[in-house]
Amino acid sequence: MRAQFIPARRFFPEHSHQWHQMVYAISGALTVISEGGSIVISPEQAVWLPTGLRHRVGSLLGSEFRSLWIADETGSTLAGASPMVFAVSPLLRALIVEATAIAGEPDDDGYVGRITQLILDQLRRAQPLPTALPWPCDDTLAQLCETLHADPADPRGPDEWAQCLGMSARTLAWRFVAETGMSLRSWRRRLRLFRAIELLGGGMDVTRTALELGYSSTSAFIYAFRLELGSSPQVFMRGRSDRVASDPVKPSQQDSDE
Known part of the structure; x- marks a missing residue:
């Protein structure tokens, strides 16, 4: 397992592993590009990358993340042979925090092995999560999404964006659904949720976050946050802060291969 940091607008080179990998963000958002498509995950979501899958991991704004590497023969009974996004439960997070803290220690009493086994048990229970943010592979649409990611309050609608991109509104709508599986309107709503978690996690208050994201009122x-996540921003972030506080601080690593 490895704790790493990736700076803003940086990607690791495309590569594959002879082992399975689970990657998730402690803070910030990660972009994961693979043969199965391109997605952005928010903090507390994870991506399962099976053995041999060519992929790239990066971040538009910078991210602290954790990687778990799992031997091919062991991982074959876990999350499956396809890339998958799933939620990191409080228990799984606590186990990963403990595994990081005891990394490299001798396993004289079998404690390290028991922690490892519990992590594997949690991964066996992982279920696909439909709320990841899909990211288009088409360069033109990716430019649109990157602009909105940088400024979620951008007021331009589909007609204006279509004109900026040199296509009809109908073509834009069709191509966006074909690339992401969702409409531009739905994608923007999900993007705002992702950015809300980033901004709140960085210490921004709720009122300022609402304004930054382009909402008409706090x-x-x-209301939108509660509708998507089942709790108010304050309650959600309070619970997240309690979990982050339990994560021991260790030197971050930045490598050419995540």
Whole structure:
């Protein structure tokens, strides 16, 4: 397992492993590009990358993340042979935190092995999560998404964006659904949720976050957040802060291969 940091607008080179990998963000958002498509995951989501899958991992704004590497023969009974996004449960997170803290220690009493086994048990229970943010592979649409990621409050609608991109609104709508599986409107709504977690996690208050994301009022932002995540921004972030506080601080690593 490895704790790593990747700076803003940086990607690891495309590569594959002879082992399975689970990667998830402690803070910030990660972009994962593979043969199965391109997605962005928010903090507390993870991506399962099976053996041999060619992929790239990067971040638009920078991210602290964790990687678990699992031997091919062991991982074959876990999350499956296809890339998958799933939620990192509080228990799985706590186990990974403990595994990081005891990395390299001798396993005289079998404790390290028991922690490892519990992590594997949690991964066997992982279920696909439909709320990841798909990212288009088409360069033109990727430019659109990157602009909106940088400024979620951008007021331009589909007609204006279509004109900027040199296509009709109908063509833009069709191509966006074909690339991401969702409409531009739905994608922007999910993007705002992802950016909300990033901004709140960085210490921004709820009112300022609502304005940064382009909501007409704080109450509209709180309603949208509760609708998607089942709790208010304050309650969600309080629970997340409690979990992050339990993660021991270790030197981050930045490598050419994640």
